[in-house]
Amino acid sequence: MNYKLKLLTVLLALLAVANVLWGSLDIPVRDVWHILCGGEVEDHPAWSIIVLQGRLPQMLTALLTGMALGTCGLLLQTAFRNPLAGPSILGIDSGANLGVAIVLLLLGGTASIGSLTIGGHLLVIVAAMAGALSIMSLLIILGRLLHSGVMLLITGVIISYVTGSIIQLLNYSATEQGVFSFVMWGMGNFASVGPERLPVFCILCVLGLLLALLLIKPLDALLLGDRYAENLGVRIGRVRQLLLLVTGLLTATTTAFCGPISFIGLAVPHLARLTLGTSSHRTLMPATMLIGANLALACNLLSTLPRDGSLIPISVITPLIGAPVVLHVMLGQNRNTGI
Amino acid sequence: MIELQHLTIGYGNRAVLTDINQTIPDGQMICLLGANGVGKSTLLRTLSGFIPPLSGKVLLQGRELSSLSLSELSRSVSVVLTERVEVPNMKVVDLVGMGRSPYTGFFGTLSSEDRDIVGKAIEMAGIASLAGRTTDTLSDGERQKAMLAKALAQQTQVILLDEPTAFLDFHAKANTLRLLSQLAHETGKSIFLSTHDVEMALRLSDILWIVLEGRILSGTTDSLTQDGTLKRFLEPFELSDLQTSHIQGS
Secondary structure (H helix, E strand, C coil), X not given: CCHHHHHHHHXXXXXXXXXXXXXXXXXXXXXXXXXXXXXXXXXXXXXXXXXXXXXXXXXXXXXXXXXXXXXXXXXXXXXXXXXXXXXXXXXXXXXXXXXXXXXXHHHCCCCCHHHCCHHHHHHHHHHHHHHHHHHHHHHHHHHHXXXXXXXXXXXXXXXXXXXXXXXXXXXXXXXHHHHHHHHHHHCCCHHHCHHHHHHHHHHHHHHHHHHXXXXXXXXXXXXXXXXXXXXXXXXXXXXXXXXXXXXXXXXXXXXXXXXXXXXXXXXXXXXXXXXXXXXXXHHHHHHHHHHHHHHHHHHHHHHCCCCCCCCCCHHHHHHXXXXXXXXXXXXXXXXXXXX | CEEEEEEEEXXXXXXXXXXXXXXXXXXXXXXXXXXXXXXXXXXXXXXXCCCCCCEEEEEECCXXXXXXXXXXXXXXEEEECCCCCCCCCCEHHHHXXXXXXXXXXXXXXXXXXXXXXXXXXXXXXXXXXXXXXXHHHCCHHHHHHHHHHHHHHCCCCEEEEECCCCCCCHHXXXXXXXXXXXXXXXXXXXXXXXXXXXXXXXXXXXXXEEEECCEEEEECHHHHHHCCHHHHHHHHHCCHHHHHHHHHHC
């Protein structure tokens, strides 16, 4: 294994431990360890709940979300042969947003996401999935018509505006509580999964990530363009369908559970390319998963900074990391094309 | 060897060329000449299996092209297209290695045998000095040779090239065509290419295919000169002196 991948794995383990040890509430490290080993702290019975039902699921959620979004970004950037593609820039998560908005604001009305039963939560996931997949299909069709990558990005922005205006309309006519729960959901939060929904979340994410591994070889060929890939024996149609399914599944799952989390999908594949200096998906995909998980865990740690029990919304932190990466890529492109 | 039997090519209901009956023999370089829009690219796409023929047959070593699976096809016919392949971080050796993907396993990892084949392909294409460079730093001629090396690594009997000399300067054009001709003779592969570089095609190809008035006429430069085909092809462009210069040169 590449030594950089090993380093990233070690970093991941450290960040994962740090995420359990530190939170918005101060619990001594020794007590956290005691709780993890199955013990209880007598004076503070709530600490067990915080560690086992709060921090641990939150850490796993952040880890898998980072992996999932980074992988989506990598798949999209290769499929569209565009370095600026990503689930949020192309408007895929705005499709998931719209799906969730319809469920929460129009159908659910007063239902807040925290009190949803698993059935209701599955409805949110299905809605997010339907929204994400429709936007992905639209993009794939438009991608054939619009050959310029910039046009495709502009299309993504337009899609976001249109879904945004529909969501505003839904907000306008929804109840106060519906609007509140939608706004809270929209801020992004790794804590919203919780222990009871964690198994479903894990299964969906791991399924998506395993399916993504099937795409490693065809993705390498796709770097050369569709025709070359086809000549190398890649079934373009089938690969595109699987790609649509994987990105739709991963974006929808993470968006439905954690809210829209921008820039991780866009920035992480670039960080992986910069770190590894390769274009081969055999190395890039594991690197993207590791860096995505590391970044999400780091963001989750940052979100606990207020130290007063409150959390900074994740969607406040990720653009601060993502924006410089996007700028770096755009400046690099500028140099290459001379535009 | 590829046999074209009563082949009609085109898109949907629109036939571009009809009833083609020709053979592409082994060990020869064949140049396809014709004005823009006469169906050169359509023919190449049909022979690559990208689009199906409207009617008639393409037989590859006696087997119908449409009956081959995608994996069989990828081991029989390789292509060099006009698309510009420019992948940052992808080294030439990795690009050429992509030619092995019809033979590699699930993750596409190259075996030591695969790496030997890649090394030989790079050597045959004359780009050993470029192996460690990334594809986005290559000149057009160098990139064309890297794509050719990819096709060689694919180890197919047939290599199809769509205008491999476009965008190249004079020296690179001559260099590329000479290399292709030499490869055809040395390896026994069929090398079939379309080009607009009439003069070089006249001089270097083993067989010429000329698309003229909706038909494909084939033969050696000499035979096409003698039966007047070349004259008819070149006259509208007032280039018929090329033909004379060829005869004087030969």
